[in-house]
Amino acid sequence: MWQHELLTDIPKRFYSDEEGKLFDHCKICGKYLLDDGTSYFIEKAIKKYDGYDFHTTIFEYAVCFDCHGVIQGTMSEESVLNLQQYYAKIMKEKGNQPIVIDINHFDLDAWLSKCFFTGDPVSQMKEYQLVAQFNGEKMVMNTPPMIVGEAAMEQMASLLSEKTTDEMNGFRDQFLGPDPELEELIYGKKLLLI
Numbered sequence: 001m002w003q004h005e006l007l008t009d010i011p012k013r014f015y016s017d018e019e020g021k022l023f024d025h026c027k028i029c030g031k032y033l034l035d036d037g038t039s040y041f042i043e044k045a046i047k048k049y050d051g052y053d054f055h056t057t058i059f060e061y062a063v064c065f066d067c068h069g070v071i072q073g074t075m076s077e078e079s080v081l082n083l084q085q086y087y088a089k090i091m092k093e094k095g096n097q098p099i100v101i102d103i104n105h106f107d108l109d110a111w112l113s114k115c116f117f118t119g120d121p122v123s124q125m126k127e128y129q130l131v132a133q134f135n136g137e138k139m140v141m142n143t144p145p146m147i148v149g150e151a152a153m154e155q156m157a158s159l160l161s162e163k164t165t166d167e168m169n170g171f172r173d174q175f176l177g178p179d180p181e182l183e184e185l186i187y188g189k190k191l192l193l194i
């Protein structure tokens with residue numbers, strides 16, 4: 001079924017913090033992303049510091065739809081199944097309501113103030129990830145942007161097979177580079193790429 005895409009301007013928080021502008025190329029294949037009709041994802045990991053009103057972006061990247069599919073394809077069947085079950089369980093807890101976004105009255109800041117999975121407030125987290133889908137110079141709201149808090153990250157990481165964890169770490173080393181802080185943050189944890 002053809003589904004109408006709900007599009008909105010890309011909020012500043014999804015700009016590249018490193019470059020201060022929209023992400024324009026896929027981190028993996030280098031494809032240009034800002035043409036209409038080009039689907040891609042952005043993922044960022046944010047770290048906050050106890051007692052300080054301060055946060056840093058630990059990593060950030062954009063990945064095109066095709067590369068996203070390739071990465072997902074490296075996950076073992078077991079891992080995919082486990083994650084699907086996890087997601088289904090969360091949606092069941094939420095009452096199996098489809099996520100409906102009223103684009104005209106949508107409060108993005110409120111939506112992104114808590115973990116999509118656990119409901120934990122971002123204000124109480126030390127780290128979290130931010131994931132969203134885009135089309136050219138617009139954000140796609142049919143699958144609204146998501147905060148994944150540290151508890152959910154840990155739960156998901158524990159559902160991944162060793163093989164998948166190795167693949168994800170290989171991806172990290174290859175495309176994000178070895179970085180001690182990054183190592184601490186996501187070693188053995190899943191890069192989301194939902």
Ligand SMILES: [Zn+2]
Nearest residue numbers: 026029064067
């Ligand atoms: Zn790509």
